[in-house]
Amino acid sequence: MKNLVLKGRLGLSSIPSSMLKLLQSSEARAAVRYFNTIAIFMVVGLIFSNELSSRPKRELLKAQSIVKSAELDYYQFNSAASTFKNINLKEIQNYSKAEFRAVLLASVPGKLKYRLGRYLKMTMELSEKYQVDPFWVISVMWTESHFNFKATSSVSATGLMQIMPATGEFLMKLLEHPDAQELVYEKIRDPKLNIEMGVFYLKRLLRIFKGNHKLATVAYNMGPGGVFRRLRLKLPVGVRNLYLDKVRRHYSLISKNFIKLNKRINAELKNTLVIKFPNNGYLYTQYNELDEVFQFLETPRFGARLANNFLRNSNKSL
Incomplete structure (x- = not known):
């Protein structure tokens, strides 16, 4: 040192x-x-x-x-020609995907809520893919299996949408998923494929029966051959049909919150400064100077979704 x-x-x-x-x-x-x-x-x-x-x-x-x-934040059903109970599916796009799924889940009672929650996202995606009324798809699934992916029947119908092996083999060929016959029973146990086959089959039945949801629903349960036979014999279809009654009841339950929420939001929009211009379907404010700007820009239908978001975030009028 x-x-x-x-x-x-x-x-x-x-x-x-x-x-x-x-x-x-x-x-x-x-x-x-x-x-x-x-x-x-x-x-x-x-x-x-x-x-x-x-x-x-x-x-x-x-x-x-x-x-x-x-672009991907909301479901679009613009190509869905009709619905089971005259619900305007275009109003679904006023909600984000998460919001809409939450509205559906809130309509399901008890333990069924948690069962459906596991498969609701893929069910919505497949319903959107094939442009089929999602309330109808979920109502059929509820009636068929109570959202239990392990459900089986005495005639070997399997899964959430209760697909029978013969029907599954036929649908897999149409979906371009050909497999050996012995593998079909294993394939239809997969929840996603089971749901896709069910949605695709509902879409096909709806096309066969020319957009008639009642006939398509009965045909999903008893087969299209049985429905055609009754129609050929001029016998009533869907009258005192327990299966159809269950689907109707479940449809009313699954869609009730969505209908109530839409009515409330539409009532709130009437109290804002947004009005619908009848000639072109656009939505404008009631301020003339802003209307001129919107007409110049030709902003298409800015109001419904935008106004809903503003109403949720603020109490101020548009």
């Missing part, structure tokens, strides 16, 4: 006193601070130059992600 101290002292003593005074002067310290400040500004400038050069690209990617999420 003594050696180190001596060496340090010798090193300082070797510096000329004039140079030592210069280094310890206020001017030297000010110069050091000046050069340190310049160095800091240079580093900060380099950081900001990189930030600014990459910012436009990040903003573009962010905007693209926002647009993409907005």
Whole structure:
């Protein structure tokens, strides 16, 4: 330790006193601070130059992600020709996907809520894919299996949509999933494939019976051959039919919250400054100067979904 101290002292003593005074002067310290400040500004400038050069690209990617999420954030049933009970499926797009699923789940009682919750997302996606009334699909699933994917019947109907092996083999060929006959029974146990076959079959029956949901529902239970036979013999179809009655009851239950919510939101919209222009179906505010802007831009139907979002976030009128 003594050696180190001596060496340090010798090193300082070797510096000329004039140079030592210069280094310890206020001017030297000010110069050091000046050069340190310049160095800091240079580093900060380099950081900001990189930030600014990459910012436009990040903003573009962010905007693209926002647009993409907005496009995919709600279910669309614009091609669904009809519904089981005259519900306007286009109003579904006024809700986000999560909101709509929450409305459906709130309509289901007890333990069934948790069963349906496991399969509701894929059921909605498949209903949207094939443009089939989702309330109808869920009502049939409720009637068939009570949302129990392990459900089986005495005639070997299996799964959430109670697909029989022969029907499953036929539907898998139509869906371009051909498999050996011995594998069909294993395949229809898969919940997603089971739901897809059920939705696809409902869509096919609806097309066969020319959009008649009542006949398609009865045919899902007793087969299209039995329905055609009764029609050929001029016998009533769906009269005192327990299966059809159950589907109707479940449909009313699963759709009641959606209907009530729509009525309340539509009533709230009447109290805002948004009005519907009857000639072109656009929605405008009641301020003339804003109407001119909207007419110039031709913003199509901005009001329904936008107004709903504003109403949820604020009590102020549009």
